[in-house]
Amino acid sequence: MRDWNVVVVLRGQMSRAIALLRRLGLGPVTRSRFLDVLVMKVGDPRALLESLDEKVRKTPGRLLFLSRIIPCDHSFSFNSPEEFEAKARIAIAGYAQPLAGKSFHVRVHRRGFKGRLESNVEERRLGSFLYDRLESAGTPARVTFKDPDAVVFIETVGNQGGTALLPREELQRFQLLPHD
Numbered sequence: 001m002r003d004w005n006v007v008v009v010l011r012g013q014m015s016r017a018i019a020l021l022r023r024l025g026l027g028p029v030t031r032s033r034f035l036d037v038l039v040m041k042v043g044d045p046r047a048l049l050e051s052l053d054e055k056v057r058k059t060p061g062r063l064l065f066l067s068r069i070i071p072c073d074h075s076f077s078f079n080s081p082e083e084f085e086a087k088a089r090i091a092i093a094g095y096a097q098p099l100a101g102k103s104f105h106v107r108v109h110r111r112g113f114k115g116r117l118e119s120n121v122e123e124r125r126l127g128s129f130l131y132d133r134l135e136s137a138g139t140p141a142r143v144t145f146k147d148p149d150a151v152v153f154i155e156t157v158g159n160q161g162g163t164a165l166l167p168r169e170e171l172q173r174f175q176l177l178p179h180d
Contacts, residue, residue: 004030004039005072005162006048007109007155012036013065020063024051032157034111036067039157045071053174069176070109070155072162079159081117088122088154089129091163095152096130098165100139102149106130107178112158126154153178 006027010017014031017038021029027042042048049071056063074091078084092106106127108119127143130152134141151171153164171177 002077002160003075004041004157004160005075006040006042006045007070007072007157007162008038008040009067009069010036010038011065011067014038017065020055024048026051032111034157037111037157039160049174049176052176056175066176068178070153070162070164070178072153072155072164075160075162077160081113084113084117084156084161085122085125088126088161088163091161092126092130092152092154092165093133095150095163095165096133096137096139098167099130099141099150099152100134100137101141103142103144104130104148104150104152105143105145106152106154108154108156109178110156112156117156122154126152151178 018029021040026048027040029038029040032039049069052069076087076091078087106123108122110117110119131141131143148168150165150167153166155162166177171179
């Protein structure tokens, strides 16, 4: 699936996870070529998160095979590290306004492009891009890894990327969101 907007990371039990996600009926789910990684295309990624979070709260321990879920706001294709960075910048540029005057950091979870795309290098570059954009707009922000107001996530699965801006409230509320 090339046009996904949700990444699901598992702790094994692929078949069980696929069955659960299909039963929810919110959109198609597909195995990626990466171990324990599924992608989905859903109409409302936050609704998927709500539904799964409710199941986790009702039956703690029964869905431990779900490691984390990232609902993406924007998706893009890329064929080189340079194209990744250019398209990621376009995708996250819209996050500048909600980040104005707040604290944040950027996380890149890369699957594929091993040796060609370095997560920590891209995190710094894209974080600097947002920081500079906010500074030049007169709405400076602060980069912090300790209790930020929001985290910008950039997920890659092969040559597809997706971005998400997740505020502290959502990161604290939903157990299946990444907690880095």
